[in-house]
Amino acid sequence: MNRPRTVQAPCGPPAGDTPAAPDAPTPASANPAPARKPKRKKPRHSMPEDWAPRPDVRDQMADECPGVDQDAELRSFRDWAMAEGKTSTDWNLNYRRWIRNEAKWNRNRPGGDTRRGMTPAECLAGIPTSTDTPRRVTSTQLPAFPTDMEILR
Template structure:
């Protein structure tokens, strides 16, 4: 068996030295084998005792069932459990049932018809609930521009900035903002806050100040008459100076 397992003499000597095996005249033996492993006789005795215990349990159960069947057959027909109770045992039927208050009548209040005298018997629909405003916000539309009223309010609060120039920055910034960071609930308020911040920068004289709006007329036709004469005189003087230099 040792050769079948492939064990060498060195391995066998190690098991003997470790006091796991004992030498016998015809080989080796496991030490204390019976202390940890039951013998064949012990296993058979245990199985027999278990079978006997189960047999007694089955017999006791069968006797108990037979006795219950005999008691049921001896009971008179039609006798219920109420007749077997002793006089001292209270009956569930003799207990008073607690009184319950009767339901209060529902008063029908006549509904006054609305203005316009709706036909009698016709149901009037309840007013629809106002739809809740979305709390997720929305991105800035491509064609969004501040209304004239909004521009007037911003010009009043922010007199030191070029609103048209800052609107271009505002639009480019929010159109390029991705995801949830680029969504707002109220773009009018967002625009107003943006311009107020630019006004603060301009007031402090910081780098965020925008070029000031020019009050100079866009063309010669938009000038008043004195300004036109002044511009013509300056042009004549300039031309005369160039001719003299030549």
């Protein structure tokens, strides 16, 4: 059971061959991809106090979201951006998102109308009301919540 012995070739190029010249083409996988220039980002700016959307943006949003009070939402948008210290590369884009979200959230509310003009108790109780004549809810109209002693029992 004598098997013939195999001899492995030594590492490196075969005898008599010289390594490839440095200017010779090498396979593409051997060279890493050339470094790309980093993309220059647009500068971000905080919102100016007197900022307003461009007229074309306002008209677009009026057509797209007719049920949204843009004047009230503009005040809310400005307050939010300034209170949170937000910065943006395009305030008109953010305004469009704000109005579209308001229209989407507004659709999910009972009656499809905003709940402005309601007291917090009415919002919690889910009692619909007209925005021009908000009514107060008495404690007898609110759902009963268990007291601490009832929870511990």
